[in-house]
Amino acid sequence: MKVRPATHDDLPGILEIYNEAVRNTTATYDYEPRTLEHRIAWFEDHVKNNLPVFVAVNDDGRVAGWSALNRYHDRKGYRFTTENSVYVAADQRGRGIGRLLMNPLIEAARERGLHAILAGIDAQNQASIRLHASFGFVKVAHFKQVGFKFDRWLDVVYMELLL
Numbered sequence: 001m002k003v004r005p006a007t008h009d010d011l012p013g014i015l016e017i018y019n020e021a022v023r024n025t026t027a028t029y030d031y032e033p034r035t036l037e038h039r040i041a042w043f044e045d046h047v048k049n050n051l052p053v054f055v056a057v058n059d060d061g062r063v064a065g066w067s068a069l070n071r072y073h074d075r076k077g078y079r080f081t082t083e084n085s086v087y088v089a090a091d092q093r094g095r096g097i098g099r100l101l102m103n104p105l106i107e108a109a110r111e112r113g114l115h116a117i118l119a120g121i122d123a124q125n126q127a128s129i130r131l132h133a134s135f136g137f138v139k140v141a142h143f144k145q146v147g148f149k150f151d152r153w154l155d156v157v158y159m160e161l162l163l
């Protein structure tokens with residue numbers, strides 16, 4: 001397993017992992033799978049804004065997971081804050097790939113002079129909460145019933161790492 005910056009060729013793999021989470025989980029509150037065009041535009045926006053995207057790739061070249069830093073807010077005063085994403089393929093979870101994808105992300109945030117990384121996480125997503133806690137993120141907020149998916153209200157916790 002190797003972690004490296006993503007390229008255009010990785011986008012179908014990134015999309016497939018995200019869309020599985022859309023269809024089957026409350027890790028994201030999207031309801032409909034996204035298109036490849038949408039993911040290409042997302043990637044190009046990241047490149048343009050110097051926001052990193054990493055992939056974990058198996059020996060056979062398959063994308064097993066990905067992570068990214070995203071713009072938190074457009075207003076200038078928020079420019080030192082970023083929000084992260086990390087997704088691992090359903091059949092590869094629980095094997096340490098999420099952990100592998102976090103280190104370069106935090107390093108990339110430091111290199112860019114960012115100050116705070118936020119992670120917005122469904123309150124029942126123990127894997128993500130534990131993953132972030134193990135990298136020093138602390139819970140700073142709990143929003144009750146701000147999400148609705150699969151016929152139920154969902155709470156979101158925010159965890160934060162100050163760099």
Ligand SMILES: CC(C)(COP(=O)(O)OP(=O)(O)OC[C@H]1O[C@@H](n2cnc3c(N)ncnc32)[C@H](O)[C@@H]1OP(=O)(O)O)[C@@H](O)C(=O)NCCC(=O)NCCS
Pocket residue numbers: 021025027028086087088089092093094095096097098099100119120121122125126127128130131134
């Ligand atoms: C959350 C996610 C990225 C974690 O990646 P992963 O490769 O499965 O996790 P790892 O094997 O690296 O384990 C990381 C930590 O999570 C814990 N963990 C993993 N799976 C878990 C589970 N099902 N329940 C509880 N804890 C779990 C591990 O014990 C480990 O904790 P530790 O560092 O305290 O030992 C992955 O499960 C995933 O993609 N889930 C669906 C998408 C998602 O939730 N993304 C995050 C949105 S905020």
